[in-house]
Each structure stands twice: as structure tokens, then as C-alpha cells.
């Protein structure tokens with residue numbers, strides 16, 4: 001363990017920010033849309049592929065997630081994901097009855113296949129996760145996290161594993177007028193039009209292995225077993241609506257949990273320019289919790305995303321999210337806020353940070369029915385701040401091996417000191433990560449590289 005920390009520290013010390021910043025100055029401004037469009041295989045209305053986040057979300061054009069592109073006949077394929085092995089420790093031993101430690105593995109892979117159909121673009125997608133094997137059905141330790149069930153009880157202070165079928169769906173988009181497009185999304189497992197792109201698809205969080213503690217307040221609907229969405233869009237604005245099954249996946253992580261599509265949502269996204277993207281929306285979620293089917297909720301989410309290039313390969317992405325939920329079975333709103341940022345300095349060094357505030361109930365954190373417990377509706381303001389770093393150590397043909405670490409300081413109110421052993425319980429993770437792709441090299445002359453910005457003529 002000590003050796004890993006030493007290696008992480010050494011890697012951190014070997015970053016040369018002066019060099020990077022010196023390179024960054026002439027390139028730091030986002031490239032204008034037109035020059036980027038010329039190098040893309042754009043979607044309907046000439047919208048950059050880089051704008052596509054999870055589900056039907058938009059992220060800023062100027063930033064992207066590392067991905068690998070292939071052609072299979074006339075199908076354009078895109079692969080991304082990672083597998084990591086990590087040591088996770090939360091809380092400090094006997095002082096923090098709610099902590100825990102685990103040696104585990106997180107992983108997911110996404111494959112997307114696009115083809116022109118009837119004057120538009122059809123995109124078939126699947127995203128699979130082996131989390132349930134790697135971190136067990138109980139999930140991985142994460143202080144203040146809530147959501148999901150294990151052995152018939154709600155999970156707390158751990159992040160549940162993602163379902164194997166994180167996404168299986170099809171998206172069809174086509175222009176219906178010179179500046180108007182139509183989009184249809186159907187998914188046995190997928191993401192309704194509610195909230196920002198899920199954390200693992202946000203350029204501001206893609207190197208951060210931990211889920212936000214506000215996940216179930218903001219973006220946890222990304223695995224919904226049954227989604228139908230329709231939208232209209234221009235080059236800068238998208239208005240969309242969904243009907244979906246809002247029940248959280250149950251604790252059997254390998255199957256589909258179909259139920260009626262009796263939840264609904266609507267979202268407006270404004271892509272101001274290549275750097276700024278704003279979205280807001282509302283959703284009604286019926287019976288999200290398998291253990292409490294009588295409970296439903298209303299959710300409003302606002303998000304602002306910013307992204308810009310740094311040098312030839314780097315990028316800087318930031319996301320701000322606010323959400324409020326009203327529950328059918330108790331009064332008042334519970335709110336959450338998140339700000340996170342990720343700086344890809346160059347091909348080897350990435351720094352990320354996140355800060356959160358969430359209002360969680362005694363029910364959410366399973367603080368009822370224990371000695372010194374609370375009434376289920378009692379609300380607590382909790383928060384966390386984390387900072388992490390990844391150093392890519394090796395690369396083989398675009399496959400990268402990275403070593404990373406992150407540390408988190410949580411903040412709980414005085415009333416919860418007894419449960420967490422401190423008002424500022426800490427947590428951390430050290431991980432090694434294998435990725436089938438590296439960060440994009442915008443100036444690469446080699447078409448076999450992982451660039452998404454490859455000219456179309458080279459792709460076939």
C-alpha cells in the first residue's frame with residue numbers, strides 16, 4: 001500500500017505544469033465550430049459527435065471522452081470504457097462505525113454502432129458493467145452514499161454496483177427542415193431526458209472512479225429499464241420528453257427489471273457555443289424504490305457545463321449541478337448541489353476534483369431504528385470535497401495503464417458525529433486502470449489513433 005502511495009506521489013511530483021501552461025497559451029481558446037466541423041463525421045444539422053453524452057444528453061463540443069473508432073463495413077463503431085482495480089478505504093477504523101474498506105474492481109464498456117438510415121443516423125448502443133462481480137452486490141464503501149438495496153435492505157455509505165445492462169438502446173436522429181432535427185430514443189435499458197449526462201460520461205468526471213453522493217438526486221436515472229424519448233433540436237437548442245420506468249434496478253444485477261413506463265420527464269438543453277452547455281428539466285418518478293413502492297417523487301435539475309481545449313491533447317471540463325426533489329410521502333424539498341472539474345494536462349497527467357452538498361434524510365442514510373436514531377423525515381445537510389490524480393504509466397497501441405489516487409473529506413452535522421466518528425470523516429481510493437483508448441490527440445496525423453475528429457474519408 002505504502003509503495004502505491006509513494007508511486008502516486010512520485011508521479012504527481014513529476015508533473016511539469018510550467019511546460020504545459022507554456023504550450024497551452026496559443027491553443028487554449030476553443031476552436032471555432034466551423035473548423036472542427038470540417039474534420040468530423042457530423043450528425044444531422046452538422047452537429048459534432050463530440051456533443052453526445054450519455055442517453056440523449058449534450059455536452060460541450062470542445063471536450064470529449066476518450067474513445068476508439070473503427071469501421072465495420074458501413075457501420076462506424078465507437079468503443080470506450082475502462083477496467084480498474086482499486087483499494088478503497090472509508091472512515092478511520094473503529095472511530096467510524098460506518099466506514100469500510102475493500103479491494104475491488106470497477107468496469108464498464110460502451111460500444112456504439114452508427115449507420116445512415118432513411119436520411120438520418122441510426123445509432124445502436126450497448127453499455128455493460130461487471131461492477132457486481134468486482135465490488136459485490138453490496139457495492140463499494142463510499143461514506144454518505146445512499147440508494148439501491150442489498151439483501152432486502154437499503155444500501156448506505158456504499159455505492160451500489162451498476163447493473164450489467166447499463167444501456168441497450170437505439171437512437172435515431174434526422175433533419176426534418178434546414179435547421180430542425182428530430183430525435184427518437186428507445187431503450188430496454190437507458191437514460192430518460194432528465195438531469196445532466198451521467199457522471200461516468202461527463203468530461204468533468206470521467207477519470208473520477210467514485211460516484212457523486214448526490215447521484216440519486218441528479219443523474220442516477222441513467223439505468224432505467226424501459227425508456228422512450230422524443231425530441232426536436234436545432235444547432236443550439238434541444239427540447240425533449242421521455243416516458244420511462246422510474247424504478248431503481250433491483251439487486252439482481254444481471255437481468256432487465258421491466259415495469260410500466262409510468263414516469264415522465266422533459267428537458268431543455270442550450271448549447272450556447274462550443275464551450276458552454278446549459279440544461280434544465282423536470283421529471284416525475286413513480287415508485288423509484290423497490291422497498292417503498294408507495295413513494296414517488298418530483299425532481300427538477302439544472303446543470304451548466306463548460307469545456308475547453310488545453311494544448312494539443314489536453315482539456316478542461318467543469319460541471320455545476322443543482323437539483324431539488326419533492327417526495328410524495330414527506331413535506332419539504334431535498335436539494336443537492338455539485339461542482340466538479342477535470343483537467344487533462346497532457347497525455348499522461350489528469351487532475352480532478354469534486355465538491356458536493358446534499359440534504360439527506362435519516363431514512364436515506366438508514367439512521368432510524370438504531371440507538372440514538374432519528375425520525376425518518378429528519379433532514380441532514382451533508383457534504384464532501386475530493387481531489388484526485390491519474391498518471392498514465394504505459395501505453396500499448398492506444399491502450400493505457402494508469403495509476404490514480406483520490407482523497408475525500410466529508411462533512412456531517414454534529415448530530416451525526418456518533419454515527420461517523422467525526423464531523424469530517426475521510427475516505428480515499430488508490431487504483432490502477434486499463435483503458436482501451438487514450439486522450440485524443442487533435443494534431444495526430446495517424447488515422448488509426450483514437451481520435452474522434454478524424455476526417456470521414458480516412459475512416460473507410
Ligand SMILES: [Cu+2]
Pocket residue numbers: 162215219220222223
Ligand atoms: Cu449510476
